[in-house]
Amino acid sequence: MSANRGSKARGAALAAVVPLLLLAACSSGSGTSGGKDGEIRMMVNLTDNLDRAYWEKLVKPFEDESGLKVKIEGPTGKSVAESFPQQLAAGTAPDVIQSIFPDDDTAPELVDLSGEAWAEGTPMFDAYAIGDTHFAVGVGTQTQSLVYYNKTAFEKAGITTAPTTWKEMTADLGKLKKAGYTPMQTAGDYQTGLQLQQIYHPTLNELHPKWQSAVTNRKLTVGEAYEPAFQMYADWIGSGYIARSDAGLSPSQADGNFIAGKAGLYTNGSWFAATLAKAGKLPFEVGVFSPPVADGKTYPGPQGATMANPYMVHKGASDEAGAKQLVEFLVTDPAAVKAQLGSDGVFRQESEVEQTGTDALIQGILDHAPALVAVGEGQGNVRLPVAGFNPKFTEVAQSLYTGASPADAAKAIDQWTDENR
Amino acid sequence: MARTLPSKQRRRRSAGVSISMVVPAVLIYAALLVVPVIYAFYYSFTEYNGFPTRVPEFIGLENYRTVFGSDDMTGTMVITAVVAVVGAVAVNVAALGLALLLKRTDRFNTFGRVVMFYPHVLSALVVGFLWQAILGPQGVVNTMLEKVGTDSLPFLSDPDWALWSMILVIVWSLFGVQLILYLAGLQAVPEDLLEAAKLDGAGRWQTFRAVTWPSLASTVTVAVITSGISLLKTYDVVVSLTGGGPAGSTKTLAYTILAVSFPQRDIGLASAQAVLLILAAAVLSLTVLFLRRRAENDAESIG
Numbered sequence: 001m002s003a004n005r006g007s008k009a010r011g012a013a014l015a016a017v018v019p020l021l022l023l024a025a026c027s028s029g030s031g032t033s034g035g036k037d038g039e040i041r042m043m044v045n046l047t048d049n050l051d052r053a054y055w056e057k058l059v060k061p062f063e064d065e066s067g068l069k070v071k072i073e074g075p076t077g078k079s080v081a082e083s084f085p086q087q088l089a090a091g092t093a094p095d096v097i098q099s100i101f102p103d104d105d106t107a108p109e110l111v112d113l114s115g116e117a118w119a120e121g122t123p124m125f126d127a128y129a130i131g132d133t134h135f136a137v138g139v140g141t142q143t144q145s146l147v148y149y150n151k152t153a154f155e156k157a158g159i160t161t162a163p164t165t166w167k168e169m170t171a172d173l174g175k176l177k178k179a180g181y182t183p184m185q186t187a188g189d190y191q192t193g194l195q196l197q198q199i200y201h202p203t204l205n206e207l208h209p210k211w212q213s214a215v216t217n218r219k220l221t222v223g224e225a226y227e228p229a230f231q232m233y234a235d236w237i238g239s240g241y242i243a244r245s246d247a248g249l250s251p252s253q254a255d256g257n258f259i260a261g262k263a264g265l266y267t268n269g270s271w272f273a274a275t276l277a278k279a280g281k282l283p284f285e286v287g288v289f290s291p292p293v294a295d296g297k298t299y300p301g302p303q304g305a306t307m308a309n310p311y312m313v314h315k316g317a318s319d320e321a322g323a324k325q326l327v328e329f330l331v332t333d334p335a336a337v338k339a340q341l342g343s344d345g346v347f348r349q350e351s352e353v354e355q356t357g358t359d360a361l362i363q364g365i366l367d368h369a370p371a372l373v374a375v376g377e378g379q380g381n382v383r384l385p386v387a388g389f390n391p392k393f394t395e396v397a398q399s400l401y402t403g404a405s406p407a408d409a410a411k412a413i414d415q416w417t418d419e420n421r
Numbered sequence: 422m423a424r425t426l427p428s429k430q431r432r433r434r435s436a437g438v439s440i441s442m443v444v445p446a447v448l449i450y451a452a453l454l455v456v457p458v459i460y461a462f463y464y465s466f467t468e469y470n471g472f473p474t475r476v477p478e479f480i481g482l483e484n485y486r487t488v489f490g491s492d493d494m495t496g497t498m499v500i501t502a503v504v505a506v507v508g509a510v511a512v513n514v515a516a517l518g519l520a521l522l523l524k525r526t527d528r529f530n531t532f533g534r535v536v537m538f539y540p541h542v543l544s545a546l547v548v549g550f551l552w553q554a555i556l557g558p559q560g561v562v563n564t565m566l567e568k569v570g571t572d573s574l575p576f577l578s579d580p581d582w583a584l585w586s587m588i589l590v591i592v593w594s595l596f597g598v599q600l601i602l603y604l605a606g607l608q609a610v611p612e613d614l615l616e617a618a619k620l621d622g623a624g625r626w627q628t629f630r631a632v633t634w635p636s637l638a639s640t641v642t643v644a645v646i647t648s649g650i651s652l653l654k655t656y657d658v659v660v661s662l663t664g665g666g667p668a669g670s671t672k673t674l675a676y677t678i679l680a681v682s683f684p685q686r687d688i689g690l691a692s693a694q695a696v697l698l699i700l701a702a703a704v705l706s707l708t709v710l711f712l713r714r715r716a717e718n719d720a721e722s723i724g
């Protein structure tokens with residue numbers, strides 16, 4: 001009898017404990033992550049052209065010189081941005097992380113590179129500082145505020161020079177429409193909000209320098225900052241310069257429309273130059289200009305830019321010194337920098353890398369920009385007090401396509417910002 | 422002469438064997454399903470980013486207040502309810518209708534069953550991309566409409582159209598399983614009752630209402646609950662067909678949890694949303710079971 005009771009009690013205890021043991025076994029350990037001895041794990045953004053072979057070739061000289069092995073890893077989820085926090089939570093984060101930036105959550109998990117002499121001269125190093133600490137170093141910039149245009153369409157529409165004011169731009173859109181072109185190509189998905197921000201960066205940053213900080217300090221609301229842009233877009237949609245149906249169009253279809261010569265203007269970042277190069281010979285010549293500025297301001301305005309090919313080192317790296325050495329190599333070795341500048345729409349001010357015609361136009365815009373400014377949610381110390389701004393901004397920008405007024409759009413983004421502060 | 426165990430001891434041994442066979446399954450179920458739900462419930466009262474270096478901070482009902490106090494979130498919950506209710510009705514009507522057409526086994530119907538089940542074999546992500554190519558502004562349908570000189574239709578670029586287009590696509594991708602359930606249910610309808618109804622001169626509709634429908638009661642319950650829960654979890658099709666747009670008009674709760682709250686590492690808020698989803702699924706299931714029980718009781722009292 002007593003034996004039975006004892007066995008039942010053991011069974012009950014086992015039933016209670018085993019799930020927890022299983023859960024503990026499945027969950028993370030708190031020990032250090034990283035690869036085997038002498039191996040550095042680097043998580044990178046894998047794309048069609050930045051494939052595993054590209055990355056392995058890039059780090060080969062480092063491996064030969066240091067005797068360390070670099071293990072290239074793609075994201076386990078949708079993106080590096082999604083995978084890195086997941087791996088941090090699971091205790092399996094890589095030693096070096098490429099393509100994303102620190103935020104309030106991830107910063108405590110990263111190595112401060114402020115004291116590294118080699119890091120100081122790298123592009124946008126100070127722009128990405130959080131407080132006095134520097135967690136990310138990069139190779140160049142991805143230039144955001146660019147308007148690509150179809151020179152043939154401009155000629156047929158009788159436009160001789162690229163617009164530098166919003167009034168000229170609106171007039172040019174009208175001429176392009178009359179000439180039978182889609183005046184401005186836009187798209188749905190993330191691109192709706194991105195394009196509206198891209199085209200408005202220079203103006204916004206002239207009117208409200210470091211506008212993200214002004215919103216954080218409650219001196220400005222996002223709605224106040226963007227309402228003129230909402231108004232401008234709404235007017236263009238109303239005039240048929242932007243197609244309402246673009247809200248349901250995929251970004252790749254929008255790329256295709258511009259490449260096929262159907263559109264006059266197309267707002268995009270410097271990475272679009274790689275898409276154009278890949279498309280081969282186009283039926284028209286591509287031009288690029290910096291977006292217009294506000295009335296009475298000097299053209300060109302500040303250029304929206306993000307640090308390109310940023311690298312960060314995980315604090316739990318098994319070989320932190322080796323991981324730092326690898327990052328130093330990637331951002332300072334002349335051959336490695338050159339390879340990355342030629343890879344995927346990455347530019348560096350005053351760079352002398354051999355370039356295609358479109359690349360050279362972008363390089364000129366970057367070199368002549370009076371300043372490089374934070375985009376979207378912001379970066380480093382110039383940040384909005386909310387996370388998830390870009391997807392919400394896209395949603396609000398799309399509401400202009402579906403009938404919302406600019407005032408409604410401004411109110412919606414302010415309400416969301418207040419709810420999420 | 423073989424010794425026989427006393428019946429009490431035999432029963433106890435048999436019970437021991439049964440328990441030992443059940444316990445592993447119960448443990449796995451508890452570890453993989455019950456424990457995570459308990460954790461989700463716990464995290465829903467905390468502010469936490471999911472990192473082992475951070476301790477979850479207890480904040481009481483704050484996450485639930487955020488969910489119900491945000492227009493964005495309440496809008497998402499309304500869209501989820503519309504998708505679940507309208508979708509479940511449409512899936513089951515379509516599946517039952519087709520099951521009635523395909524219930525006889527001949528070569529054509531066997532082929533028909535395979536074709537009808539085919540959408541369910543596709544990944545929901547593929548389904549979304551496929552229909553994007555069909556219904557998008559430059560998709561197959563709109564290109565054909567333009568070719569014949571008609572205006573294109575805003576399947577994915579108008580908020581209302583996009584919601585109904587998405588429900589249609591989800592129904593298309595889901596009804597295969599329900600079709601199989603109904604086909605199995607129809608096999609179980611007593612032949613003698615159907616023949617008796619025929620002999621009594623009942624028409625097709627009368628036979629369906631008086632014989633087939635009551636016999637399908639348990640199948641309908643299972644089909645409605647499973648399809649309703651699948652629809653509550655709608656995520657993949659949203660990602661690949663509409664991306665939640667235009668203007669957030671197709672954002673479901675599951676999409677918000679997986680594409681917004683988790684990527685922002687707002688584990689507490691995401692857990693609160695997940696708990697609400699679990700409660701919604703429970704309410705849906707219990708409501709359907711309650712309605713069925715009441716219908717059965719009514720039928721018995723009439724009988």
